[in-house]
Amino acid sequence: MSPPSQNFDLERIWEKLANAIDAAGSGKEVLFLSKFAILASKELNDGQQVERLVDIALEDLT
Amino acid sequence: MAIGRSMYDDFPSYPFRRPPGLDGRPEQRPVVVVGAGPVGLTAAIGLARYGIPVVVLEPRDSVSFGSRAACISRRSLEIWNRFGAVQRPLAKGLPWTGGRSFWHGHQVLDFQMPHDEDQKYPPMVNLQQCFAEQYLVDALNECPEADIRWHSRLTAVKSTNDCVILSVETPDGVYDLEADWVVAADGARSFVREAVGLKLEGNSYEGRYLIADIKFSSEYPTERRAWFDPPSNPGSTVLMHRQPDDVWRIDYQLRDDEDSAIELQEERVRARVDAHLKMIGEAPDYELIWISLYKAHCLTLPHYRHGRILFAGDAAHLVPIFGVRGLNSGIDDAGNLVWKLAAVIQGWGGDGLLDSYSHERVFAARENIEQARKSTLFMTPPSRGFELMRQAALSLAVSNAFARALVNPRQTTAITFATSPIQTTEDESWESGPVVGATLPTFPIKMRRGHQLYDGHLIDLVGLDPTVVVAGGDEAVEMHLCKVASRDRLNVVILEQNDRADARPTVVVDHRHRARDLLGLDRPGAGYLIRPDGHVAARWRRFDPTRFDAIFALSLARGD
Numbered sequence: 001m002s003p004p005s006q007n008f009d010l011e012r013i014w015e016k017l018a019n020a021i022d023a024a025g026s027g028k029e030v031l032f033l034s035k036f037a038i039l040a041s042k043e044l045n046d047g048q049q050v051e052r053l054v055d056i057a058l059e060d061l062t
Numbered sequence: 063m064a065i066g067r068s069m070y071d072d073f074p075s076y077p078f079r080r081p082p083g084l085d086g087r088p089e090q091r092p093v094v095v096v097g098a099g100p101v102g103l104t105a106a107i108g109l110a111r112y113g114i115p116v117v118v119l120e121p122r123d124s125v126s127f128g129s130r131a132a133c134i135s136r137r138s139l140e141i142w143n144r145f146g147a148v149q150r151p152l153a154k155g156l157p158w159t160g161g162r163s164f165w166h167g168h169q170v171l172d173f174q175m176p177h178d179e180d181q182k183y184p185p186m187v188n189l190q191q192c193f194a195e196q197y198l199v200d201a202l203n204e205c206p207e208a209d210i211r212w213h214s215r216l217t218a219v220k221s222t223n224d225c226v227i228l229s230v231e232t233p234d235g236v237y238d239l240e241a242d243w244v245v246a247a248d249g250a251r252s253f254v255r256e257a258v259g260l261k262l263e264g265n266s267y268e269g270r271y272l273i274a275d276i277k278f279s280s281e282y283p284t285e286r287r288a289w290f291d292p293p294s295n296p297g298s299t300v301l302m303h304r305q306p307d308d309v310w311r312i313d314y315q316l317r318d319d320e321d322s323a324i325e326l327q328e329e330r331v332r333a334r335v336d337a338h339l340k341m342i343g344e345a346p347d348y349e350l351i352w353i354s355l356y357k358a359h360c361l362t363l364p365h366y367r368h369g370r371i372l373f374a375g376d377a378a379h380l381v382p383i384f385g386v387r388g389l390n391s392g393i394d395d396a397g398n399l400v401w402k403l404a405a406v407i408q409g410w411g412g413d414g415l416l417d418s419y420s421h422e423r424v425f426a427a428r429e430n431i432e433q434a435r436k437s438t439l440f441m442t443p444p445s446r447g448f449e450l451m452r453q454a455a456l457s458l459a460v461s462n463a464f465a466r467a468l469v470n471p472r473q474t475t476a477i478t479f480a481t482s483p484i485q486t487t488e489d490e491s492w493e494s495g496p497v498v499g500a501t502l503p504t505f506p507i508k509m510r511r512g513h514q515l516y517d518g519h520l521i522d523l524v525g526l527d528p529t530v531v532v533a534g535g536d537e538a539v540e541m542h543l544c545k546v547a548s549r550d551r552l553n554v555v556i557l558e559q560n561d562r563a564d565a566r567p568t569v570v571v572d573h574r575h576r577a578r579d580l581l582g583l584d585r586p587g588a589g590y591l592i593r594p595d596g597h598v599a600a601r602w603r604r605f606d607p608t609r610f611d612a613i614f615a616l617s618l619a620r621g622d
Contacts, residue, residue, distance in 0.1 A: 034454035042464055 083237030094241035101375030101392035102247030103198035108400030110205035128352040130191035131389030141397035150197040155187035161286030170459035180505040219257040252377035262361035269442025278348035294341035358382035379427040384437035401594035414619030495582030505576035535586030
């Protein structure tokens with residue numbers, strides 16, 4: 001993972017995502033998250049990094 | 063499934079003509095083409111252009127029925143042009159350059175295929191396959207070298223070292239036909255392929271598409287339209303193409319819970335078409351002409367040469383419909399095979415040319431399959447994951463340009479061969495121009511014939527023989543090339559920026575000065591060796607006569 005930048009507040013992002021999932025509404029959460037995954041991947045602009053993050057997200061889904 | 067036969071009543075039925083083989087007169091032919099589909103007919107007409115007698119065997123008594131492969135690519139038009147068979151398909155077909163995709167009422171894509179003022183042909187032309195076949199049949203019937211045998215079904219294939227013996231069933235009985243070479247272009251269920259025990263390799267997708275051709279009048283222009291999950295057909299994808307004579311093709315995806323047999327019933331198709339036309343604001347006043355069911359296959363033979371039998375088109379490979387690589391890759395097969403077979407038969411090329419056909423076209427099939435596979439994953443998502451990612455891409459594409467790349471239908475483009483036994487590797491650095499293995503681009507030129515200058519296109523200069531295209535101004539280079547051309551099958555084209563007083567027939571004028579940008583020809587004597595199928599065999603910035611002679615021999619597989 002990259003070193004945290006000065007103005008990056010993970011807790012704040014965590015809250016923002018939670019509110020966005022609620023705003024997307026019942027049945028649209030997965031679509032929202034899928035869109036977000038594509039947007040975030042595009043923004044990262046690093047294929048290897050994205051693949052690594054995908055693999056991490058797949059862990060411990062129990 | 064034919065519904066409105068009346069629409070295509072003008073296509074002739076051909077009578078059975080008794081071949082000599084039925085009267086105890088054995089026949090030995092240099093080439094027999096199995097199958098009078100567009101690929102077999104293209105191969106036959108190409109061979110006839112080389113003056114090679116060719117027999118075409120076809121069980122039917124007329125061209126096939128329905129629109130089938132209705133999109134003809136620029137590359138296919140260029141190949142038909144080379145064989146003198148492009149005029150009628152081009153005159154009848156509807157050219158188009160792009161299209162649109164919609165999702166839930168939003169336009170999510172407006173795409174354009176590569177096209178500019180340098181081109182001779184549009185990127186795509188829509189024409190029902192039966193018209194394309196009929197024009198090729200008419201052209202072949204004018205060739206004294208060609209003999210199309212309708213009502214002729216192959217029942218056995220026996221290969222020997224020297225020939226292939228084909229048993230042909232006709233209304234009057236069975237006869238044997240001996241062929242030096244066989245072009246197996248007998249389609250997806252190829253009898254030749256079965257008879258010699260070869261199997262297609264790869265996989266097939268579960269997604270099914272139903273194709274309905276309807277005739278109705280609309281002012282909408284010729285472009286490809288796609289609707290993802292439209293209100294008229296929820297959960298499905300619908301495609302629409304305009305064809306000549308007010309025929310419109312509507313393709314729609316069947317959902318997994320829908321039964322093919324039920325969905326193929328006329329009233330079911332009508333209900334789907336009615337709903338679609340209503341959605342796009344067209345009156346549901348149409349004639350239903352043809353219905354067909356389609357599944358996506360990604361299959362190829364591992365080799366297209368089996369001794370004296372050469373496989374082409376659907377007999378050799380099956381590619382998903384999306385991106386229109388089926389017919390177009392088959393025509394490309396024919397364009398690649400014809401000159402090689404002609405060179406082997408006429409003795410100006412080595413047998414290795416036929417191995418290179420297999421090498422190059424298997425590579426092309428794999429490239430085509432990979433592109434079409436990606437399109438298929440989008441057009442018929444095989445799982446929840448793909449479905450969700452498609453939805454996400456479509457939703458993003460409404461307002462985010464970057465996501466539209468994911469929605470783009472990846473239409474067919476000419477293939478660049480990464481390797482080939484008959485091409486060199488690049489050893490100089492170039493600023494532009496097609497790499498070795500790519501196809502020659504085109505631009506308008508002026509050609510001198512006698513005292514007159516005529517408008518033409520660079521690709522028109524690539525005919526039946528290998529061609530060198532070289533930047534004028536280096537007399538030693540020109541002298542060497544003309545010396546080779548005087549004793550061999552080589553067509554020399556010298557590109558000049560301006561008309562030249564001593565203009566020989568081979569001098570053409572690059573009056574719009576495109577050769578530097580499009581070919582990277584920045585110095586006198588720099589040039590390309592172009593094969594008769596338009597692929598670049600070699601290119602050089604500094605000409606070396608010894609090296610040229612070697613690459614010319616290599617490009618014709620001589621000395622193997």
